Amino acid sequence: MKGLDHKFCVAPMMDWTDRHCRFFHRLLTRRARLYTEMVTAEAVLHGHRERLMGFSPEEHPVVLQLAGSEPARLADAAAIGADWGYDEIDLNVGCPSDRVQEGRFGACLMAEPELVAECVRAMRARVSVPVTVKCRIGIDDQDSEDGLERFVSAVAGAGCRTFIVHARKALLKGLSPKKNREVPPLDYARVYRLKAVHPELEIVINGGIGSLQEAEAHLAKVDGVALGRAAYQNPYLLAEVDRRLFGAARAPLTRRAVMEGLLPYAERHLAAGGRLNNIARHILGLYHGQPRARAFRRHLSEQAPREGADAAVLEEAMRLVETPGEAPLLAAE
Numbered sequence: 001m002k003g004l005d006h007k008f009c010v011a012p013m014m015d016w017t018d019r020h021c022r023f024f025h026r027l028l029t030r031r032a033r034l035y036t037e038m039v040t041a042e043a044v045l046h047g048h049r050e051r052l053m054g055f056s057p058e059e060h061p062v063v064l065q066l067a068g069s070e071p072a073r074l075a076d077a078a079a080i081g082a083d084w085g086y087d088e089i090d091l092n093v094g095c096p097s098d099r100v101q102e103g104r105f106g107a108c109l110m111a112e113p114e115l116v117a118e119c120v121r122a123m124r125a126r127v128s129v130p131v132t133v134k135c136r137i138g139i140d141d142q143d144s145e146d147g148l149e150r151f152v153s154a155v156a157g158a159g160c161r162t163f164i165v166h167a168r169k170a171l172l173k174g175l176s177p178k179k180n181r182e183v184p185p186l187d188y189a190r191v192y193r194l195k196a197v198h199p200e201l202e203i204v205i206n207g208g209i210g211s212l213q214e215a216e217a218h219l220a221k222v223d224g225v226a227l228g229r230a231a232y233q234n235p236y237l238l239a240e241v242d243r244r245l246f247g248a249a250r251a252p253l254t255r256r257a258v259m260e261g262l263l264p265y266a267e268r269h270l271a272a273g274g275r276l277n278n279i280a281r282h283i284l285g286l287y288h289g290q291p292r293a294r295a296f297r298r299h300l301s302e303q304a305p306r307e308g309a310d311a312a313v314l315e316e317a318m319r320l321v322e323t324p325g326e327a328p329l330l331a332a333e
Helices: 019-028 041-046 049-053 071-084 098-102 106-111 113-126 144-157 188-197 212-218 229-233 235-246 255-271 293-303 312-321
Strands: 008-010 033-035 062-067 088-093 131-139 162-170 202-206 224-227
Touching: 008 235, 019 033, 019 235, 019 255, 041 049, 041 062, 041 071, 049 071, 062 071, 071 088, 071 113, 088 106, 088 113, 106 113, 106 131, 113 131, 113 144, 131 144, 144 162, 144 188, 162 188, 188 202, 212 224, 212 235, 224 229, 229 235, 235 255, 255 312, 293 312
Parallel strands: 008 033, 008 224, 033 062, 062 088, 088 131, 131 162, 162 202, 202 224
Antiparallel strands: none
């Protein structure tokens, strides 16, 4: 698809993809699309916006993911997000948690495609940035073939051109959010068929994708891929995204260069009254699979949460794993 914006995304994840995580990920990849954690429309309207929505300019392109089911409230929240500088607004129609269902948003809205269409239509009327939808292939005993088609057709009719589809059903009763990421079987073929039926739409596949090799295989059938836990737990795989998936000439940063790029950010955060562990908890997997990775994780896990911990803790962790003779690579693209 021409003008593809979502070829590779780091999927939104509650308690994980906060602003510190996104800054770290952006050091690794300039091209991936980054997402906030899910934020309810009501929180945007009435909560502490800097805490909920603040981000660094380096994070672009960055997407605000909203949750809600009242079109007017979502439209107001989307307008605030666009004014804050977000590049896109994404509506969550995929989260299966009980709390989300009680608020009548998330995956339960797949049973109400016309309401979702109304929400999208209202948001698009208020913002000039794209409005996208993240959903499942279905819920409960809903037929994933007919149900997903009905849902996508209705929402596309409201002007949504991009759907990020988690290739599992959501089982809304009896399964925790964690189990809903593991128990319902993956059905990638269903997402492929959706793209085949709707070549005019941008279809991004999500769910269980663990490597760039797997991502490349999916890209033969759909427009984009979204990695969640794999990108978080082994973040250095993001370092190859720009070159491998986007054809960028820029060589990946070394792990050491990423750490050195993170130090000034950590110092600014600490100077503003933040805690080191706000940042350090996101980088524990940077040396995944490398010699002395355990020592790196242990040092950060033990030292970063301590009162008064400063950026020296990051430098100490880096020295524990530093390979002699490895020079930092910070070349511009």
